[in-house]
Amino acid sequence: MTDNRIRNGFKMSLFGAFITLWSAEAMATANLKGSVSLPAEDVLISENKPYTGQFDLRDQWGDNPRLTLTRVVVTFHFRDNDQWQMKERRGRPQKDGRPRRTMTRSIVGTEGPALEQHYIQEVYNLYSNPPEVARLQIGADRYYAATSHRRLEKVHDRGESRSFLGLKQDAESAGKLAAYSLTKRTLVERWDGYSDEFTIHSKNLSLEALRDLAEDGILPFTLDGEGDYHFAGATLDYEGYALPGFKLAGGEEDKQKPEVPMDVSLGLVGLISGGGLILVRRQRKQQEVQDREEARRRYGERRQAGLEQTSPDRDYTRAELEQMALAAAAEVTGQTSDMT
Incomplete structure (x- = not known):
């Protein structure tokens, strides 16, 4: 009687271990990985004009996907509208040293001494652009990105201008000399503001967003923020597991062979071997x-x-x-x- 119980117990242990191994393989899932991209759109986004879009993976998964997502990463690109505001500021001519004696030709063609006063005048063109801040909303997730600060200055030589000021008393000769003003003009262009492209880069979405996307293959989002900017495209990368019966959008069932984790297989084999040895x-x-x-x-x-x-x-x-x-x-x- 005892021998029969031992044999029956050993057989049941082997049977249970094989059933467990078969069930683990049946429940195992195939690796799933892919991405989807959104093109740039010529639309100006601001706080008063938000933009609403969505990632649609139904072309890849079908209308009723059977899968579990473990990781979803999004990247959004933006471009500043580059509306720089310019203000001109003219400086008053500044004397450059004392008057200088020089030889000059008069209107009638004769040469004679003259006085020249040199001046420097700078004209500033100042450009400014306020910062743009993009805010991305996906469910309860919030992500931000802003334009970068830019500072640039260029100096341009605008040449010299000469003007006759009349006759002035010369201290050296005790006579009167022709007096001229010589003004050197410089244009300074200065950019001080925020511009160029900016990015919300590689953001991992929350578990709530993963469930939302896995439910029907659609993930909506909203863009707004401060200032105004252009939407320059976005990408979504996902990883997960396709459950048994998962079919691609074309109707073909996913043929990836399920993978049983190595530790599960070795553990069950050890259970069978160890249990048999003990019995x-x-x-x-x-x-x-x-x-x-x-x-x-x-x-x-x-x-x-x-x-x-x-x-x-x-x-x-x-x-x-x-x-x-x-x-x-x-x-x-x-x-x-x-x-x-």
Whole structure:
């Protein structure tokens, strides 16, 4: 009875382990990885003019996807509208040193001494552009990006202009000399503001957004923020597992072979092997106990039979009794060895 229980228990353990291994493989899922991109659109986005769009993966997954997403990463690109505001600021001519004596030609063609006063005048064209801040909303997730600060200055030489100022008293000659002003003009262009392209780069979405996308293959989003900017495209990369029965958009079932994790397979194999070894050892130990009990029982029966065949009136010596016991034990031990 005990042997049958041991055998039945061992068989059930093997059966249960194989069922577990088969179930793990059946429930295992295939790796799923892909991406989708959105093109740039010539639309100006601002706080008062938000933009609403969506990622649509139904072309890849179909209308009722059977999958589990483990990671979704989005990247959004933007471009400043580059509306720089210009203000001009003219500086007053500044004297460059004292008046200089020079030789100049008069209107009638004669040369003579003259006085020249040099001036420097700078004209500034100042350009400014306020910062743009893009805000991305996907469900409860919020992400931000802003334009970068730019500072640039260019200096342009606009040449010189000469003007006659009339006759002025010359301290050296005690006479009057023609006086001229010579003005050197410089244009300074200065950009100080925020511009160029900017990006919300590689943002991992929350578990709520993953569930939203996996439910029907659509992930809506909204863009707004401060200032105004252009939407320059976006990408979504996803990773996950396709559940059994997952079909691609074309109607073809995903043929990727399910992968059972190595640790699960090795653990189940170890369970089968270890359980079988324990049951075999237990069965062998119980067999040894039964053999010893059988040997004792036969020894007792043998001894009782020997006593009954001898005369009850005879008294056996101790040496004769020990010799009879050893002979009976040797016989029983030999029979047990043959059974093993």
